[in-house]
Amino acid sequence: EAGVAQSPRYKIIEKRQSVAFWCNPISGHATLYWYQQILGQGPKLLIQFQNNGVVDDSQLPKDRFSAERLKGVDSTLKIQPAKLEDSAVYLCASSLSFAFQETQYFGPGTRLLVL
Amino acid sequence: AQSVSQHNHHVILSEAASLELGCNYSYGGTVNLFWYVQYPGQHLQLLLKYFSGDPLVKGIKGFEAEFIKSKFSFNLRKPSVQWSDTAEYFCAVTTSGTYKYIFGTGTRLKVLA
Numbered sequence: 019e020a021g022v023a024q025s026p027r028y029k030i031i032e033k034r035q036s037v038a039f040w041c042n043p044i045s046g047h048a049t050l051y052w053y054q055q056i057l058g059q060g061p062k063l064l065i066q067f068q069n070n071g072v073v074d075d076s077q078l079p080k081d082r083f084s085a086e087r088l089k090g091v092d093s094t095l096k097i098q099p100a101k102l103e104d105s106a107v108y109l110c111a112s113s114l115s116f117a118f119q120e121t122q123y124f125g126p127g128t129r130l131l132v133l
Numbered sequence: 134a135q136s137v138s139q140h141n142h143h144v145i146l147s148e149a150a151s152l153e154l155g156c157n158y159s160y161g162g163t164v165n166l167f168w169y170v171q172y173p174g175q176h177l178q179l180l181l182k183y184f185s186g187d188p189l190v191k192g193i194k195g196f197e198a199e200f201i202k203s204k205f206s207f208n209l210r211k212p213s214v215q216w217s218d219t220a221e222y223f224c225a226v227t228t229s230g231t232y233k234y235i236f237g238t239g240t241r242l243k244v245l246a
Contacts, residue, residue, distance in 0.1 A: 021176070051234075060137070060223055060236030061177075074233065109177070119165055119184050119227075122234060124177040 020044065022125035024110050030131045036098035039128045043091070043112030049073075051122060052085055052095050053109040061109055067093065068116045100132045135160045137226050139237035146214055147245050154209040154240050156198075156224030163229040166207040168198055171239075172220045180222070183207065194218070216246045 023042040031037050043050050049068050053061035064083065065075040069090040078085070082101070087093040097104055107127040113120040138157045146152060158164060168180040181192025188200040198209045207224060224237040 058238065060225075060238050061234075062236070063233055066233070074231075111177075116232065121167075121179055121182060123179075124169075126176045 022110055022112055022123055024108075024125040024128055026128055027126060028129045028131075030133065031100055032133050033102055034099040036096065037100055037130065038094055038096045039108050039110075039130075041093045041095070041110030041125060043093075043110070044123055047112035047114055047123075048090075049113045049116045049120070050087055050093050051111040051113075052093070053111065055107040055109055055127070057106070064095070066116070073116055097130075100130075102132050105130055105132045135226065135228055135231070135235050137224055137235050137237040139222075139224055139240050141240045142238065143241045143243075145243045145245065148216055149213050150244075152209070152211040152214045152218070152242070154222055154224075154242070156207045156209065156237060158205050158207070158224075158226045158235075160205075160226065160228045165227045166198070166200060167225040167227075167234070168192065168196070168207075168209050169223045169225060170220050171223070177223065180209070214242075214244050216244050218242060219244045 051066050052064045055061045064078045065085045066073045067087040070087045085095045109127045110125045111122040113122045136159045140155045166183040169177045170180045171177045181190050183190045183200045191197045221239045221241050223239045225234045
């Protein structure tokens with residue numbers, strides 16, 4: 019089966035610019051996650067969707083980050099305006115459902131560099 | 134707040150050496166435990182997971198992990214590493230309270246041929 023797709027794979031922008039990342043989860047997976055992975059750290063959950071509804075966005079910096087999953091399938095994460103500290107890998111993951119024991123499947127990530 | 138600690142940040146081993154990577158978590162309730170691996174240039178992949186039952190879990194590529202509830206630990210082991218095991222390894226936990234994955238900071242393993 020096809021895995022989680024993400025684009026672009028790399029992005030370089032200047033601070034105060036905006037950027038958007040796209041994710042297409044595994045077909046049939048109801049739950050979609052966006053993570054931020056800063057160099058030297060583990061992935062940190064930014065936002066979690068169940069179908070097209072937000073389950074958890076407690077760690078999303080809502081003054082500059084936004085995300086949507088309009089039709090309950092693919093999703094977009096946006097940063098506007100970007101700061102230097104946003105330089106990181108942004109990972110998308112999906113799982114069959116929102117449940118305690120679900121395994122998450124990760125995409126290749128988008129590496130963002132903010133200059 | 135729940136947290137996951139991986140004490141070894143960088144490990145260098147020669148081929149055929151035995152491997153043990155530490156993972157400790159802080160949560161007193163029911164947990165699910167995962168080890169993910171990220172090979173160079175590839176995405177995070179599930180190595181093994183523990184939900185319940187036998188605390189010794191076997192995963193892919195000869196890896197295993199043991200859940201010791203009294204020590205809040207889920208250490209990853211492999212009796213004999215290969216050069217192809219060079220990767221970054223992440224421990225993660227979900228709890229009955231939040232269902233969220235909490236990741237450790239990762240351990241970079243380099244295996245010398």
